[in-house]
Amino acid sequence: MANIKSAKKRILTSAKKTERNKAVKSATRTAIKKVDAAIASGDKNAAQDTLRAAESALSMAASKGVLHKNTVSRKVSRMSKSVNTMA
Secondary structure, three states: OOOOHHHHHHHHHHHHHHHHHHHHHHHHHHHHHHHHHHHHHOOHHHHHHHHHHHHHHHHHHHHHOOOOHHHHHHHHHHHHHHHHOOO
């Protein structure tokens, strides 16, 4: 355990940030899984709706600094491509 006051504070703040980041990452993963499930079921309307929600969750993660903007862009692009190629 840290002895210096500033080091103790850093431990606490990093723990808080870790929890927040875990929650945001979990939400984005869940959103992506929902899009994949909608694509697998073949329901284009549901896929488009879940894609919109996933895109929102991913862009929020990018704005919070949890995910890099290029990573978000790549994931959204691939999901959009999958939804658009549905019959």
